[in-house]
Amino acid sequence: MGRRRNGSDASLSQDRRRGGGRAGALPHEAAAVARAVVTSRHLRLEGVYGHPMTSYGFEDESYLLGQLRGFKQAITAIEAAGIAIPIRMVSSSAIVLGYPEADWNAVDPGRLVVGMSFPAVEERKAVWRPALVGLKSRLVLVKSLAEIGAVYPAPFLPLRPQMRIGLIPIGWSDGYPHRMPEGATALIRGQRVRLLGPSHSELLRVDLSDISDAAIGDEVVLLGQSGEDAIGLTELADQWGVTTRDLFPIIGKTLPHRYFG
Structure with missing residues (x-):
């Protein structure tokens, strides 16, 4: 977090992690991190983003659903603290087709853009044209x-x-x-x-x-x-x-x- 080199204010999307051990705030830290952003002179909270660990060589729906619940808990805690969240996104390429309830108000299509499909619920099944054709x-x-x-x-x-x-x-x-x-x-x-x-x-x-x-x-x-x-x-x-x-x-x-x- 900080100012740009030219001294202008920077917008920030909070990255909220759900247990994969990568960068970002944990659910119980989300409200405090968001508060630190909105009270900064140089930062502005643009959104909260999560990237669940799935399709990385294992398939565990209970773990995935637990991550989605953790994201919801973080969103609830931030909003309960009176902080507005313009963009809320947790639906990644491996989730957007199979879990419509994870859409919130933004999605990250990721690998779908290049035609790499994932399991889908009936209403989101489609034929994806691969970007790699030759x-x-x-x-x-x-x-x-x-x-x-x-x-x-x-x-x-x-x-x-x-x-x-x-x-x-x-x-x-x-x-x-x-x-x-x-x-x-x-x-x-x-x-x-x-x-x-x-x-x-x-x-x-x-x-x-x-x-x-x-x-x-x-x-x-x-x-x-x-x-x-x-x-x-x-x-x-x-x-x-x-x-x-x-x-x-x-x-x-x-x-x-x-x-x-």
């Missing part, structure tokens, strides 16, 4: 392994007759799994191709043996549509051995992004 690269190298001469065969790369491979500039530094998933595929010119391990930090191998005319510059689709075929989020998550929710933070912080309206 993961694509292009062939930067194409070469034949039909004749390797005296080169000692790589134990990780079983050779096929008239084998051709390609390279794409994406790897585990871009979010691809360190260990090549069994059965991992991509799409080139509408055809399925195998991805060949091991994964590298910035490169993946593609088996081009079944696409004789594949060339440098061809689009390689790891997620999305190519011709009549497509790899969706669920299939990609299954290949990688993660949930669809996990894909959003995993993929491509290092990669260029394209946004469509």
Whole structure:
């Protein structure tokens, strides 16, 4: 809490925690903290915000409901102290669809904005369009392994007759799994191709043996549509051995992004 560097007054939303052990005021402290804000010369109370601990690898409805009750207790205590609360918000992305009673007068849609859905009550069920719709690269190298001469065969790369491979500039530094998933595929010119391990930090191998005319510059689709075929989020998550929710933070912080309206 404090003044901005330019000396102007600052608005403040009180963060009220319900037992997760993170930052913020506990329920029994809420009224005192709010009082300290409204009596400050330099602060103004804009609202009270809570972020319940849920969807973090455990599901315990009784704990969630207890957190919502704690938030209500804090709001009641602040208002009983004669302090007005312009904004009251505790409904986060994991709560807004399943607990309408937690709406108060503001919600935090969070991960819903990018299409990551959560369990919903009947009246709030909807189809959410994922913001992540494509993961694509292009062939930067194409070469034949039909004749390797005296080169000692790589134990990780079983050779096929008239084998051709390609390279794409994406790897585990871009979010691809360190260990090549069994059965991992991509799409080139509408055809399925195998991805060949091991994964590298910035490169993946593609088996081009079944696409004789594949060339440098061809689009390689790891997620999305190519011709009549497509790899969706669920299939990609299954290949990688993660949930669809996990894909959003995993993929491509290092990669260029394209946004469509």
